[in-house]
Amino acid sequence: MTDFTVRHPEDHERRPTLDMVARALHHPPLTDRQWSAAQHLFGTERTFGAFERGEPIGMTASAAVELAVPGGRVPAAAVAWVGVRADRTRRGVVTELLTTQLHDCRDRGEPVAVLHASEATIYGRFGYGVSCQAKHLMVERTRVRADVPVTGSVRLLSGAEALTVPRELYAATVPYRPGMITRDESWWRWGHDRVLDRDGYLVAVHRDHHGADDGFATYRPVSLDTFEQPGAGTALEVLDLHAANPGALAGLWRFLLSIDLVTKIRVKSRPLDEPLELLLENPRAVGVLAVKDHLWLRLADLPQALASRGYQPAEPVVIEVRDPRLPENDGRYRISEDGAERTTADADLSLDADTLGMLYLGGWRASTLAAAGRVHTTDPKALARADVLFGGTAVPWCGTDF
């Protein structure tokens, strides 16, 4: 039996704790350079460690972000760096850490927590649901001709511009769909500056025909040559691509497709409705390699979270939610186009908290979740109303790796 305590690490324990979690995720301990970028990602007060006789054996942390939801934005905890030392797993360590973190979230006034999961089997039991999916694409560039008119231009950035322009565009120009999160300076240092420096990523920016920058792509060339297959060519890996409008999206893709000596373009986690194949003369050049769980979402303070998003016009429904890990969320809620509130009325639908996390951004229909046995009702009309009420105006997508 493991005897451990969960608490914030002391200042001198922070780096050993991060090193421990890096090891749990099969990365080497942090270099001095990585540590200098990583230590600003989460304050000590947002980091929880599990300690056994003073040694770190588990960790979870979160960053304060704003999450776009249908009809607005809500303060959220972006959870990351979850891990338990390999010789201390399956003894309840992460259960204790994540439960403490969810209470902390509520206390901070962050009604929602989000994360990207290393494995799809971990987080459902903690009340997280897959709020949206994303697709991984492979474009066979040799079979491709972009078939869209050019309306602007693309330029490659270097030096300070490669660091600053994407920050400005993401903060002020890119429209937020439900699921997108704000990126603070510590994210940019870790998620952008560090990868440009370490992995040789390049930044391309699209400028519209009025001369305003309106989108960027971060990408790198990777050799496909092997000893057995010399001359296999080069793949482009696209890390980050955000566009303020369809012209910018088409222009950035047209640019990526025009780069010489490239045989394939690989890109992970794109929005389900991104119309890349429709921009090409040969749509079959785009292969969808996988559609995977993207952003997992947990309603930590359920009444607050439900009240923080908008609903589409339809007759109200009453939902009954069961949340064994945070029983204070249990209860019935009336959802209408005017908002959400607790009620004592009879329930039309019943579901668990993780399923409500799936509905929250509008990425799934209640009727789809009912077909999967996750939403229970005897009234098909109530399901149809829930489909409309919870529906969003855009397909949700996060698009930030954290």
Ligand SMILES: CC(=O)SCCNC(=O)CCNC(=O)[C@H](O)C(C)(C)COP(=O)(O)OP(=O)(O)OC[C@H]1O[C@@H](n2cnc3c(N)ncnc32)[C@H](O)[C@@H]1OP(=O)(O)O
């Ligand atoms: C947002 C992120 O950072 S994602 C990164 C997550 N981290 C990793 O994948 C690193 C490698 N893995 C680990 O560090 C650990 O195995 C963790 C964090 C996944 C789980 O930590 P543990 O302390 O072993 O979990 P704990 O003992 O609290 O398990 C709770 C329950 O989840 C189950 N569980 C834990 N991990 C897994 C898993 N990977 N797959 C399936 N079930 C799991 C346990 O069996 C247990 O089930 P039970 O309650 O029915 O008995």
